[in-house]
Amino acid sequence: ADNGYKLWLGYSKVTGRQLTDTYRQQLRYLIFPAASVQLNAARAELLTGLNAMLDLKPAEVKDIKGGQTVVVGTPQSLKALAITVPDSIGKEGYLIKKTLINKNQCILIVGNTDVGVLYGVFNFLKLIQTHRSINELNIADRPRLMYRVLDHWDNLNRTVERGYAGSSIWNWHKLPDIIDQRYIDYARANASVGINGSVVNNVNADALILSHEYLLKIKALADVFRTYGIRIYLSVKFSSPIELGGLKTADPLDPEVKKWWADKADEIYRYIPDFGGFLVKANSEGQPGPQRYGRSHADGANMLADALGPHHGIVMWRAFVYDNKVPDDRFKQAYNEFKPLDGKFEDNVIIQVKNGPIDFQPREPFHPLFGAMPNTPLMMEFQLTQEYLGFSTHLVYEAPLFAECLQADTYRYGKGTTVSRIIKGDFNRKLITGMTGVANIGSDLNWCGHPFAQANWYAFGRLAWNPDQSPANIAADWLRMTFNNDESFLSPVKKIMLQSRENTVNYMAPLGLHHIMGQSTHYGPGPWVDNAGRPDWNATYYHRADSVGVGFDRTNKGSDALAQYAPEVEANWGNLKSCPDEYLLWFHHLSWTYKMRSGRTLWDDVVWHYYAGVESVKQMGGAWDKLRGKTDPERFAEVKQLMALQLKEATTWRDACVLYFQTFSKMPIGPGYPKPE
Ligand code: GCU
Known part of the structure; x- marks a missing residue:
């Protein structure tokens, strides 16, 4: 095998x-x-x-x-x-x-x-x-989106930010002379699902990537990718003119800065005539950006767009911005900064928006920017690497997470204005559309660490091609192509895949809990984190548990983040009668004795979900065991071990969270539940 x-x-x-x-x-x-x-x-x-x-x-x-x-x-x-x-x-x-x-x-x-x-x-x-x-x-x-891009968070020293499948597949040391067969196979795999772009370096970018030496390496990769219809893009550091060019400023309105970028673009296109463009993380998590000079995101993005425009390149400018010096709810910051800039971006700029307002949590409501910027193209950013979903040890098929966001109704142009229709540009006369996935690819033999993590790469490509495809069909195709066509294997494994994301929500962060993972590693539970160095990295900032109850009030009595959505969505999620259980604690602070739809109290329901999550991981393991002999023994054994580890870790999540929240609720874990281990 x-x-x-x-x-x-x-x-x-x-x-x-x-x-x-x-x-x-x-x-x-x-x-x-x-x-x-x-x-x-x-x-x-x-x-x-x-x-x-x-x-x-x-x-x-x-x-x-x-x-x-x-x-x-x-x-x-x-x-x-x-x-x-x-x-x-x-x-x-x-x-x-x-x-x-x-x-x-x-x-x-x-x-x-x-x-x-x-x-x-x-x-x-x-x-x-x-x-x-x-x-x-x-x-x-035909593809419904134009730019279907993988973002590699790969550093030049070959570490991968939030990468769990070995080191970077780009061997910078040996490039440009050595073309690893992996580059070709990578390009084939992408082309097979229609991915047509690759950003090869981390959004937390190193200015060195734009040096002459690195551009030659990039050219070598571009030459491989071109054969498979893939254009190469680079993440760029906004302060590159200072670090690399020796200028005193990176102010986007400074003529010398503009010239530096225009010259750099000319140089890049001399090597790579079909170069795709730049991806930029600016003024977020300590990255430099135009705001350092009192300029806006639009000033920054447009300056780069002008440099790339003559060569038909684009700028993917990220809306993932937040800052602990801004005292408001972190949820609201991207909308607050970008919404007023609607219509102010050049035609070759697309704003790249994460699926949810915080950061790739196991479940997030869709980002309020979707539908809120009618005159600006928005590009979806999903995360394939499982930063908050158990790394490459947990089996989590992410297509249901992606589809949940894509099919969510923004109501921005009446009922049926799904996020999918927004990103397809149905309501926008501008022509750029796209979807990006933060890659889960590394140097591991099987590329993605967990054999089933490959399905997330595959599903991303399929959904970027057509965002309205069903996660079940995609899973079935992937299984048939990756394992076999035997119905007695396919049907139980497809079931495992389709349930896996909800299982993980249950044992990690049910009922709308979010950002309660371990500090900095983002692995394992950490609902107690309250000294992360800045408030908006504390778990306590998000769950707000106290003796009365739990949850973040984002209604107009709280942070009022809900006001960033269309009135229909605000009413739906703001009202306890209509807010689905899945989003409850995203938007409401409720008492431990609050009566849930299930008939249980909120406390009992929290406990119920954590236990159900672990139970489902057990069942998944049992179902897999029955499939011995139906696939190759190597992958069978590998998945079996991973599932056993997942069960251990799911149990840790359950016990840690239940026991932690119990210190506030002071209510018992109901009869019939095994004691936390
Ligand atoms: C998350 C992640 C960071 C990453 C950031 C981003 O916060 O933890 O490692 O740099 O997202 O998307 O820029």
Whole structure:
């Protein structure tokens, strides 16, 4: 076994005579002229996949042999056949269909561009990987978002901020001379799900990344990525003109500063003509930014946008800003700073907003900026690396978390204004749209640490392609491609995946509790943290437990953060009658004896959730045990051990939290619950 190195591109042999025969019959011949690097890569992928899955080497022909030929390319590469491709699938879309060309039936995989063909090929291979019928085919697909980007929080010394799967895969020391096979496989995996951008360095950026030496290394990576339709981006430090350029200031309105950035952009594009642009974390968590000079986020972003604009690059400017010197509820700060800047950004700026207002907690309400900036493109930022979800030791399939946010209704343009529609730009005439995922990738043999963490990378790509896909379908595809197509394996494991995030919410932070994890590591429980050095890093700041009750009052009697949402959302979450249990303690401070929907008191319900969370991890372990022999023994054993560890840690979370909150509630843990360990 490859122990997971091949990700979902293992191309396992198709079993079953009938299935194999119908595939082989229809794929006997190939017409695939490949004059570009991208088409070549697509062709190589197709041949690798067919050979591995079906022992098949289609013969290359000039003329279609009816019913037995696959035809792949663009209208240009297939000139002789006079193929037409509709404009509606755009630059990156593809068609996979059964059709007649010169009266001969064939399977056609086409796009308007080479990269569209590449996506088409990967999706055709997926049909075979997942054992779908190819007897009738009529698929037309295109991405709903333009920028589908992974953010690596990788440092130049190869440590990875919040990375739990080894060290950075970028070997800066050996670049640009040594091109690790991993870079190629990384790019293949991304292309297979439609990811078309990669920010290779940490948002807490080192100015050195823009030095001549590093730009040569970046160019080497860009050359690999380009083959797979991926553009490279860099996180930049706002003060680079000082650190790298020797200027006295980084004031965005200073002419010398502007010139420094414009020259730097020119230099980058000399090496990398399709360079994607910059990602910027400014004036947050100690990072420099325009506010240091009394300028706004818009001043800062626009200055960089002007430098990149002539080269068609973009600026992804992060809205993750907070500051303990601002005395208001941290929840509110991004909205307070960015909302007034709506419409003030250049056309090639997109504001990158985390899914929730605090920081990738196990459950957060959607960020109030979504829908609140009609004249500014907003890009979704999800976190794939499990900073607050048990690192790479806990099995947490994150697609349900992503979908919960994407399908949340902002009501900003009436009912049905989901976050998904906001980020797709349905209500915005500006053209930039995007989604980004903080990568969970490292040098571990299996890339992501936990075998199931790969599913989060995969699911991110699928949702960035089309944010409205269902987590269940994505899980099923991933399982089929990564493990096998055996129903008796698929159905229990899919169930495990789909429940896993809620389990984790239950044993970590149920009922809207948030930010109660261990200080600085963000691993393990820490609801008692009250001396983190600044108030907004204390757990007590968020849960506000006292002898009366628990929770953060964000109604108009409290911090009034709810006023940042549309009136419908504010009314829904602000009212105890309608606020769902999941968000209760995000918005309300309630007494321990408050009567919940379940009929239990709040205290009993808190206890119930923590115990249910642990119980479900036990059940998950039991379900996995039954699957011995249904997958390779290596991954089976690895997952089994991880689940045992997860159970231990879930129990620690439960006991620590329940016992801690009990010091306030002074109420007993109900009968029937085992004693905390
Ligand atoms: C979190 C995380 C930091 C990270 C920051 C960010 O706060 O703990 O390590 O730098 O998010 O998104 O910028």
